[in-house]
Amino acid sequence: MTQIEFAKKHKISPLINRVASLERSSSALISKLLREGKAVVPNNRLRRIKKPCAIGKGLRTKINANIGTSTDKSQVSDELRKMEVCVKYGADTVMDLSVGGDLRQIRKKILRLSPVPVGTVPIYEIAVNAQKEKGDFLKFTAGEIFDVLESQAKDGVDFFTIHAGVTRQSLGALKKHKRVLDIVSRGGAILAAWMSRNKKENPLYEEFDRVLDIAYHYDITLSLGDGMRPGSILDATDPAQLSELNILGELAGRCRKKNVQVMIEGPGHVPLNQIHKNVLLEKQICKGAPFYVLGPLVTDVAAGYDHISSAIGGALAASYGADFLCYVTPSEHLRHPSVEDAREGVVAYRIAAHAADIAKGIKSELEWDRDMSIARKARDWKKQIALSVDPEKAGRYRSSSKPHLFDVCTMCGKYCSIKLMEECMRA
C-alpha cells in the first residue's frame, strides 16, 4: 500500500507516526492531509529515512537544497560535503542534480548517506547517458526514459521532478506569446528540444500512466516540474506558464486517482507583487496540492546575491501558502556552487521559511524568537550565539570584535540600550 492508501483506509502507518512526531503534529492530521492531497511524505518504500518529513498545508515550511556534480566539476566528495552542510543548517530534503561523472554511483552514495528525502530530475541522467553512449544528449527514446525512471526508483529515490507539463500545447503558448527568456529549466529545455527535433509529444505527458505506475510501485512522490517557469520577471505569469500550470493541475488529479503523492513546482522569477497571485493560482488549479517554489527571485539583477533576492520571494510565497522552498545560492546564474555557497543559500532559506512560519502562526517557531529575545535582554552572549541560525558565523563575528565591557557589543558599547533600560525599568 502507498501512504495515500493507508490514509484513505484511515490507517496510520509507522512512517506517518514518525513524521507526525518529528513535525510536532498529530498522525491523524498528517493522514488527513495525505488523503486530501494537501501534503506529501516523500519516501521511497525501499528506503528508510532518518529524518523524513511531511510537506504541505499548515506544516512547517520545508527547504530543499540542490546538490550534484556539473559537467565542469564532478568531485562527488564536494557534493557530499554540501549535503552535510545543508542538512546541518536546515535543509529538509536534498535533490541530486548531478550531470557529471558516474551518475548512478553518485546517486547511490547520496542515497546511502542522506538522512533526509532525496529527489532527482531523471531527465538529466537520460540526457547524460545519451551523450555518453551516442555522443548526442538528445538521442534518447521514450523507452529509455522509463528505463531510467525505473532504475532510479529501484535505487531508492524519494521524489522525482517530472517535466510532464512541457507539451505541444504549452510550447505553442510559448511560441505564440514572446518572452524575454524562453525556457530556463534545464529539464524543460531538454524535453522541448527533444520534442522539436523528433516532432513528437513529450513522452512523460503522453505516457504519464507509465510514470504513475513506477511512482505507485515505489511510492515515489511526483514533483510536477515547471519547465515553463519564467526566467525573467518580465515573463512572469504569462500564457506559457499558465498553460503549463493547467496541464499540471490535470496531471495532479490523475496522480490522486492512482494514489500517487504529488506536488507542483513553481517559479522562478516573479515580481514581488505577483507572488500572491501565483500561490493562489497553484492552490486553485491544483486543488490544494503542495506548492514547491524555486525562490522566487524578485529581480533579475542580483547575480552574486540571488540567495537574497530569492529569499525575499520565498518568504513571501511561503507566507501566502507555498509549502516547500527550493533554495538558491549566491552563485546562481554565475557558476556551479561551492560548499560555502550552499551554506549561504540554505541559511538564507532557513530565515525565509522561519519568517513565513511565524506569519503562518506555527507556534513552535515563535518560541525560538522568544528565547533569543530573552537571551538578548539578559545579554547572555553564549546563549544568543547558540540560538543563532548559524552559531559558527555569529560566534566568529562576536569574537572578531571584543568590546571593552564584557556584557555589551562593539556596536553601542557603554551606550547599550538594553543595559540602560535595565536600570530605567526598575525605577
Place this chain on the structure above:
Amino acid sequence: MTQIEFAKKHKISPLINRVASLERSSSALISKLLREGKAVVPNNRLRRIKKPCAIGKGLRTKINANIGTSTDKSQVSDELRKMEVCVKYGADTVMDLSVGGDLRQIRKKILRLSPVPVGTVPIYEIAVNAQKEKGDFLKFTAGEIFDVLESQAKDGVDFFTIHAGVTRQSLGALKKHKRVLDIVSRGGAILAAWMSRNKKENPLYEEFDRVLDIAYHYDITLSLGDGMRPGSILDATDPAQLSELNILGELAGRCRKKNVQVMIEGPGHVPLNQIHKNVLLEKQICKGAPFYVLGPLVTDVAAGYDHISSAIGGALAASYGADFLCYVTPSEHLRHPSVEDAREGVVAYRIAAHAADIAKGIKSELEWDRDMSIARKARDWKKQIALSVDPEKAGRYRSSSKPHLFDVCTMCGKYCSIKLMEECMRA
C-alpha cells in the same frame, strides 16, 4: 525660505529642479509632494549636496547607510571608507552615528566628503559630551541639548533623528504593557533613562518648538525617531509603539505648520504578517508623511544574517508604501560593522528597494531587469556582470569557475537551457 515655502508659493527652487532631474521626475510633482508633506528633500541650506534626493510617495525607494565610530572602534578612516563603499553600491543618504573619538571633527569630515545627504542623531553627541565633561553620559541639561542641535545644524547636517516621541505617556504604555525587550533604540534609551533619573518630561517633546526653530532656520529635515520601536517580533505593534506613533503624528502636524520637512521612523522587528498594517498605520496617523523604516527584521534569530532577515521585511515594507529603508548589516546584534559588512548590507537593501520599486511600478527600474535578461539570453557574460548589482562580486564568481565552453557557466555546462532553446525556438 524653506523648500516647503517655495513649494507652497508654487515656486520651483534650483534644488528641486536638480532633484527632479536626478529622480527622472518632474519639478512640479516633487514640489507638490513637498507641499502636501508626502516627500522630503533633506538638504541643510548651508550645504551643497552632489547627489541630493527626494524621499516620498511614488518615488524610487531610498536607502540609508549608517556609518560612524563606536566606543570600541573609532578610526574615522574606516568610516569614510564605509561611506564611499555604501554610496558606490547605492546608498542615497548616510547617517553619522559616531559615539567614539572627536565627534565634531568626524562629522565635519563626513559632511565635507559625502556626496549624499547626511543625517545624525544629535542625542549621541549630547551623551558623549556629558560623559567626557562630567563622567556620566546622562548628566546633560535641556539647554545643552539645544546647543548641540544648533551646532550640528551650523555644521551642515541635512536631517536629524529626534526621539521626541519618548514621553511620559509612551513610557507609561511601555511600563504598563510588558515587553520581551523594552527599548532597543540607543537614543530612545538615553532619553528614557534621563527622564527617569530627572523625573522630567523629554525636552525634545516639551520644547519641540525650539527643535522646529532650528530645523526651520537651516531647512533641516526632521526624522521623528521611534524610540519605542520593538526589538523583538514578539513586541511588534504593541501599545508603547502605537502610543509613540500617535505622538509622532501630532508632532508631524506641527512640523507642517512651521514649514519644516518631516519624516517618520518605523520599526524594527516586525513579523512578516504585520508589516502591511505598520505601513498603513503610519500613513494614516502621520497623514502621508514619508516612512523611514529600519528593516524591519522578520525574525529575531538571524544574527550574522540580519541584512537578509531585514531585506525581506524592507522589500515588503517598501512595496506597501514605505519610502526610505535604513540598511542593516550582517553584524547587527553582534559587533560594530566592518567595511565589508557595510557593503553586504547596502547591496541587500539595493535588492530589496529595487524589488519593491518594480512592484510599485517604477518603470525605469524594470528596464534594468529587462537589460539583464536580454544579456542573459545572449549569454553576454561581460554585460551580465556589468549589469549585476555588484559587478565585482559577480565577476569574481564567474572567473573563479571557468567553464569548458566559453558561452555558458559551470552550473549547466553543455546542458545550458538558454543555449538549447536558441535552436529549438528557431525550429
